[in-house]
Amino acid sequence: MTDIQGDWPLYEVFVRGKRGLNHVHVGSLHAADDEMAVRHARDVYTRRNEGVSIWVVRSDAITASSPDEKDPLFAPSGDKVYRHPTFYDIPSDVPHM
Amino acid sequence: MTLAPEADESELRAVFEATIERHDRIEPRDWMPEAYRKTVIRQVAQHAHSEIIGMQPEGNWITRAPSLRRKAILLAKVQDEAGHGLYLYSACETLGVSRLELTEMLINGKQKYSSIFNYPTLSYADVGTIGWLVDGAAICNQVPLCRTSYGPYGRSMIRICKEESFHQRQGYELLATMMRGTDEQREMVQESVNRFWWPALMMFGPPDDDSPNTAQSMAWGIKRNTNDDLRQRMVDMTVPQAKALGVTLPDPELRWNEERQSHDFGSPDWDEFKDVITGNGPCNTQRIAHRRRAHEDGAWVREAAMAFAARGAEA
Numbered sequence A: 001m002t003d004i005q006g007d008w009p010l011y012e013v014f015v016r017g018k019r020g021l022n023h024v025h026v027g028s029l030h031a032a033d034d035e036m037a038v039r040h041a042r043d044v045y046t047r048r049n050e051g052v053s054i055w056v057v058r059s060d061a062i063t064a065s066s067p068d069e070k071d072p073l074f075a076p077s078g079d080k081v082y083r084h085p086t087f088y089d090i091p092s093d094v095p096h097m
Numbered sequence B: 001m002t003l004a005p006e007a008d009e010s011e012l013r014a015v016f017e018a019t020i021e022r023h024d025r026i027e028p029r030d031w032m033p034e035a036y037r038k039t040v041i042r043q044v045a046q047h048a049h050s051e052i053i054g055m056q057p058e059g060n061w062i063t064r065a066p067s068l069r070r071k072a073i074l075l076a077k078v079q080d081e082a083g084h085g086l087y088l089y090s091a092c093e094t095l096g097v098s099r100l101e102l103t104e105m106l107i108n109g110k111q112k113y114s115s116i117f118n119y120p121t122l123s124y125a126d127v128g129t130i131g132w133l134v135d136g137a138a139i140c141n142q143v144p145l146c147r148t149s150y151g152p153y154g155r156s157m158i159r160i161c162k163e164e165s166f167h168q169r170q171g172y173e174l175l176a177t178m179m180r181g182t183d184e185q186r187e188m189v190q191e192s193v194n195r196f197w198w199p200a201l202m203m204f205g206p207p208d209d210d211s212p213n214t215a216q217s218m219a220w221g222i223k224r225n226t227n228d229d230l231r232q233r234m235v236d237m238t239v240p241q242a243k244a245l246g247v248t249l250p251d252p253e254l255r256w257n258e259e260r261q262s263h264d265f266g267s268p269d270w271d272e273f274k275d276v277i278t279g280n281g282p283c284n285t286q287r288i289a290h291r292r293r294a295h296e297d298g299a300w301v302r303e304a305a306m307a308f309a310a311r312g313a314e315a
């Protein structure tokens, strides 16, 4: 764990703005443990009813795609344009499409 | 994975420059020139320190607020400034500098904070004037920074700007209330505005011809406007507000320029500005000493919380 002289561990904070929405990343903060991270997140990121639910996770527990892999990692979706509705030509007089 | 492990630096630089060119954002894990990283760290850290030190002049009045209403408002405002400091510190940390290092650079004088917070708050009218003029200047400065090129900095700015409007309005309302009061209260407001007007204009930094970093910061999209542009904007916004309030701005050269469709105004005392940023303002020593004391007195709390967390993890 983090050296006692140094900073508390870093946490990433996700807030659900209201029912029906996803939790969205809002920023990060330091806390000694998970419970304190939730309390700090409430004080730092939701002083004006910005959320109905908070997730916190230690930053070092997140695995991310690397920016350098941008092309190869996202290529499988980039060349499949037929996954988008605009790929298909439908006569403009056909309703409700 | 597939990309050559040591992609040539000139290629990386080209990608970086194209991103800036498109007015797109640079994100933490992107390659960036070392000088860009250093410039963003310096600017965001200075901004964060300003929010944190900025709690002191107003915090000074919390226990002596004239009513429960004013006390609750001031407490909420000062708490927001703490929040602003924390958003900005976490944005700064995405560039690889730690919170502890940032705090140490502040209390060792290696990084600066806004010159405005080295002036004292002598009366409760100053709480109003700070909200109106100092938060007003901060808004002028911060709104364009929502589009700054470094992603985490821009996102912090968006969050901060949403909260600043309350700060400015509560200050203006406080002053307007005093202006409807006694002659003595009106004098307090005028005296306070006289003291804060020039330091508020200095908040935008030195004049453009004496601001060596501006050109590079603008080329990188870190800054979006020059210091003098923002200062002019501030003056033009404030003049009608001062009129509605019934106070005089202490500048004999201030007048409307029909041709420029803008106000002409005098020049702040730049020698005073230099003096204050180099540590000789009225409150520099006190502000840093207070921050240092809070940091050192809080050390046992930080350590105890870590020890408690470590024990919880073992159990």
Ligand SMILES: [Fe+2]
Pocket: B051, B080, B081, B084, B138, B160
């Ligand atoms: Fe602020």
Ligand SMILES: [Fe+2]
Pocket: B081, B135, B138, B164, B167
């Ligand atoms: Fe503010």
